[in-house]
Amino acid sequence: MRESVVGQLVWKDWRLQRPQIVIVLAWGAAALTIVRWGHQNTLVVGGVLFFIPLILLAHILPLAGVGNERKNQNLAFLMSLPISSIQYTSSKLISSLLIFLVPWLTLVSAAVVLVETRGVVPRGVIPSMLILAMMPVLGFCLILCAVLVGETEGWGIAANVFCSSTYGLAWFFMTQLPGLMGPAQGPVPVWNSTALTILGSEVSAAVLLLGLTYFLQSRKRDFV
Amino acid sequence: MSDLAIDLSGVRKKYKFFALDNIDLKIPEGQIMGLIGPNGAGKSTTIRIILGLVHQDAGEVRVLGHRMPAEQVAAKWEIGFASEDMRLYESMTLGWHMGFIQRIYPNWDAAYAQLLLKRFGLRAEQKIKGLSHGQRVKATLLLVLARKPKLLVLDEPTTGLDPVARHEILRELTAVMAEEGRSILFSSHNTHDVEQISDQITFIDRGRIIDSMDKELYLDRWRRLRLEVPHGVELPALPGIVGVQQDGRLAIATANAYFPGLANAYETSGARVQRIESMTLEEIFVANVQYSREEVEA
Numbered sequence: 415m416r417e418s419v420v421g422q423l424v425w426k427d428w429r430l431q432r433p434q435i436v437i438v439l440a441w442g443a444a445a446l447t448i449v450r451w452g453h454q455n456t457l458v459v460g461g462v463l464f465f466i467p468l469i470l471l472a473h474i475l476p477l478a479g480v481g482n483e484r485k486n487q488n489l490a491f492l493m494s495l496p497i498s499s500i501q502y503t504s505s506k507l508i509s510s511l512l513i514f515l516v517p518w519l520t521l522v523s524a525a526v527v528l529v530e531t532r533g534v535v536p537r538g539v540i541p542s543m544l545i546l547a548m549m550p551v552l553g554f555c556l557i558l559c560a561v562l563v564g565e566t567e568g569w570g571i572a573a574n575v576f577c578s579s580t581y582g583l584a585w586f587f588m589t590q591l592p593g594l595m596g597p598a599q600g601p602v603p604v605w606n607s608t609a610l611t612i613l614g615s616e617v618s619a620a621v622l623l624l625g626l627t628y629f630l631q632s633r634k635r636d637f638v
Numbered sequence: 639m640s641d642l643a644i645d646l647s648g649v650r651k652k653y654k655f656f657a658l659d660n661i662d663l664k665i666p667e668g669q670i671m672g673l674i675g676p677n678g679a680g681k682s683t684t685i686r687i688i689l690g691l692v693h694q695d696a697g698e699v700r701v702l703g704h705r706m707p708a709e710q711v712a713a714k715w716e717i718g719f720a721s722e723d724m725r726l727y728e729s730m731t732l733g734w735h736m737g738f739i740q741r742i743y744p745n746w747d748a749a750y751a752q753l754l755l756k757r758f759g760l761r762a763e764q765k766i767k768g769l770s771h772g773q774r775v776k777a778t779l780l781l782v783l784a785r786k787p788k789l790l791v792l793d794e795p796t797t798g799l800d801p802v803a804r805h806e807i808l809r810e811l812t813a814v815m816a817e818e819g820r821s822i823l824f825s826s827h828n829t830h831d832v833e834q835i836s837d838q839i840t841f842i843d844r845g846r847i848i849d850s851m852d853k854e855l856y857l858d859r860w861r862r863l864r865l866e867v868p869h870g871v872e873l874p875a876l877p878g879i880v881g882v883q884q885d886g887r888l889a890i891a892t893a894n895a896y897f898p899g900l901a902n903a904y905e906t907s908g909a910r911v912q913r914i915e916s917m918t919l920e921e922i923f924v925a926n927v928q929y930s931r932e933e934v935e936a
Contacts, residue, residue, distance in 0.1 A: 422742050429734075430727065487725040491778075493691055494719035495742060496711050635693040638686060 419497050420505045427479055427509035434471065434478070435517050441467040442521035449525075452534045464525065468518060468547065469581070472554035473574050476561045479510055481570045493638050503631040506562060507624060514554050522547045538600030541609035545594070548616040549584060553577035555623040563630045588612065642700070643667045643789050643821035644688060649697030651683060658683055658845045661697070665821055665838070667788075670811075672832030672853070673825040674923055675842035681825040682721070684842065685793045688823070689719055702789055715743075718787030720778045722794035726766045732777050733762030736784070743785040751784035758806065772803035779807060783814060790814065790822040796831045808834050829920040839919070841926050848930040853919075860922045861896035863904065864913040865889040871908035876900055880929040892917075892925050 442464060449460030483489050492502060525543065529535055560573035588594055593608030642664050649661040658680050665671040675681045686692040688701055690710025699706040704713035726735055732755075740746040755762060758776040760769075769777060775795060782790065790811070796804045812835055814820060826832050832839065833853065840850040849856075867873060867889050873882060878895035889909070893900055901911045917925070 419742055422738065426738055430729070486728065487723050488727060490719075490721055490724040491726060494689070494714070494717075494724070494782075496714040498711050499691075501711070636686075636691070638691045 419495055420501050420508070423492065423495075423497070423502070423505035424509040424512065427505070428513060431475065431479055431509075431513045434475065435513060438467040438471045438517040439520060442517065442524070446521070446524055446528055449528060449534055450532060452532070457535065464521070465546070465550070468521065468550045469553070471514060471517060472550035473557060473577065475510060475514055476554065476558040477567075477570050477574070479513070480506055480558065480561045481567055484565065485567060490638055499634060499637040500628075500632050502637075503562065503628060507558070507627065510554075510558055511624075514551075518547070518551065536599050537602055538597045538604060540603040541605060541613070542588070542594055542598050545588065545609065545612050545616065546585065548613065548620075549581055552616055552620050552623075553581070555620045555627075559623050559627040559630075562627050641667050643669070643702060644671075644823060645698070645700040646684075646688070647698045649684075649687060649694045649699060651687060651692065651694050656680070656683075656845060658687075658694075661842075661847055663840060663847065663850065665823060667819050667821050668815075669837045670815060670822040670824060670835055671838045671840060672836030673823060673840050673842060674827065674829055674832055674919075675825075676827060676927065679842045680845040681842060682793055683845075685719075685721070685791055685823070685825060688791060689714070689717065716788040717791055718782035718785060718789070719791045720775075720782045720793070720795050722797045724778055726774065726777060726781075728767040729765065731763055731765050732760060732769075732780075735766070735777070735781055736762060739781050739785060745786040747784050747786055750786075751780060754780045754783060754810070757810065772799050775799060776803065776807065779810070783810065788820055790820070790824075792822065792824045794826050795824070796826060796828060804831060811835055829918070829923050833919040841923060841930075843927045843930055844934075846930070849926055856919065856922055857916065859893075859895050860917045860925070861893045861900075862915045862917055862921075863891040863893065863901060863911055864915065865891060865904055866910040866912055868908060868910075873909060874903065874907045876903050881925060881932075892929075894926070894929070 445460050445463035445467075447460075448456050448463060451460075483492070493499070497505070522544070525547075526540060529537060529540055529543070556577060557570060557573040561570040564570065591608055593606050594612070597604035597606065644663060644665040646661050646663040649658060651658040656678070661684060663684070673681050673684070683692060687694050687699060688706065690707030690713065693707050701713045702716050704710070706713060736751055740748065758773075758780060760773060760777055760780065766774065766777065779795065796807060799807070808831060811822060811824070815822065822835075824832060824836060836853050838851065839853050839856055841848045865873070865888070867884065867887055869887070873884070873889060873891070878893050878897070878900060879891050880894045881892040883890045891904070901914060904911055
């Protein structure tokens with residue numbers, strides 16, 4: 415029985431990147447444990463530690479999963495298999511999203527449950543927390559696009575530097591928005607137009623970046 | 639149904655500093671074609687076009703009857719490709735790679751894979767990063783051969799190997815050809831390896847195919863004539879002579895279409911033919927490239 419080659423490539427990536435997923439999950443779980451203590455200092459330390467593995471995964475995964483395959487000359491091996499360049503791109507998008515989103519969803523869900531059930535911080539913080547958690551997703555999509563389409567380590571590093579320097583700036587602008595920061599201290603999450611617009615923009619930008627990657631890859635005439 | 643494993647007609651590909659120009663290449667099924675060219679001649683680009691990884695600007699490419707690059711997926715089910723710059727995953731074992739390929743190819747021959755492990759002196763549980771260069775090449779070839787491809791495309795597979803490893807690989811490739819209908823395109827700048835296994839030879843230089851024919855015909859047609867040229871005698875320009883080097887009374891004439899009448903013609907002109915020598919494939923290759931470049935520059 416012939417198995418789907420794209421499916422096999424996704425499985426292969428999952429197998430190769432499994433240690434990263436375990437490390438990120440363990441790190442995130444440790445950070446949430448610190449947050450659970452509920453003191454002012456542990457909240458700050460745990461909160462910061464919680465976002466670090468998500469950002470690291472977003473920045474390292476595209477370079478490790480796609481960039482290194484090209485740098486380490488594994489690409490010729492893959493492209494000798496019965497796949498087209500666009501099937502290769504599909505496999506990379508699927509596997510990268512899967513490997514990133516499994517720990518991301520697990521940790522973000524765990525954080526939401528923690529806030530909802532333990533009351534360590536006001537429940538009103540949930541919209542801001544999700545907006546903040548979406549930033550590594552956007553960064554991940556941008557870096558993945560740069561590494562896949564750009565084909566050189568330089569593009570990946572440039573996208574990495576751009577994203578790293580943008581997170582702080584974006585967060586600073588968001589803290590200036592009363593519609594977002596005002597309800598954050600409240601007892602219930604407020605899904606006002608400000609929160610929904612920002613969250614919607616983040617999701618749309620991520621989808622747009624992935625679509626753009628697919629489009630640009632499909633136009634390539636030389637692949638290896 | 640075409641009986642050509644590879645059929646390239648009028649293929650062109652232009653880059654900023656290099657171009658493949660009007661490549662015609664035909665390999666009948668069941669044949670081994672050696673593609674010989676200096677570094678940067680266009681061997682790898684030609685091979686990547688054959689595999690559909692690089693799209694030609696013009697010309698037709700058919701591989702095992704499939705139009706390339708449009709039908710590259712269907713074609714690659716039947717092609718085994720290995721190249722000198724191809725690497726496996728360092729952190730994984732050879733056994734993991736074998737499992738990976740086995741799940742993709744229904745033709746994977748597990749018994750043959752085990753046999754190759756033994757013949758090549760490899761161990762499935764060994765990680766790729768622990769293998770020597772020769773072992774890595776053998777591991778790659780094992781993964782290619784055990785899937786039983788109809789066409790093997792090998793881009794400089796023996797580069798950097800010691801003589802024993804090269805011999806083992808060439809022996810295995812020769813054994814592969816015992817199965818009917820299988821074809822090999824073998825590119826190299828090592829003429830010795832190509833000469834050992836090829837039925838046909840194609841020379842490529844600066845993006846152009848400069849000659850292509852049966853190996854035995856090459857060895858038969860090319861000759862070096864050592865001549866003694868007395869004072870006052872001028873060597874005539876003869877058909878089939880592609881180069882003459884003269885140093886005083888001694889001259890060497892190189893023929894690419896030798897026939898006994900050539901020696902007689904020199905004798906008639908007053909020169910004395912001291913010796914007629916066969917040429918190795920490497921000598922033929924170098925002479926062919928030089929002649930072709932002179933022709934282009936003239």
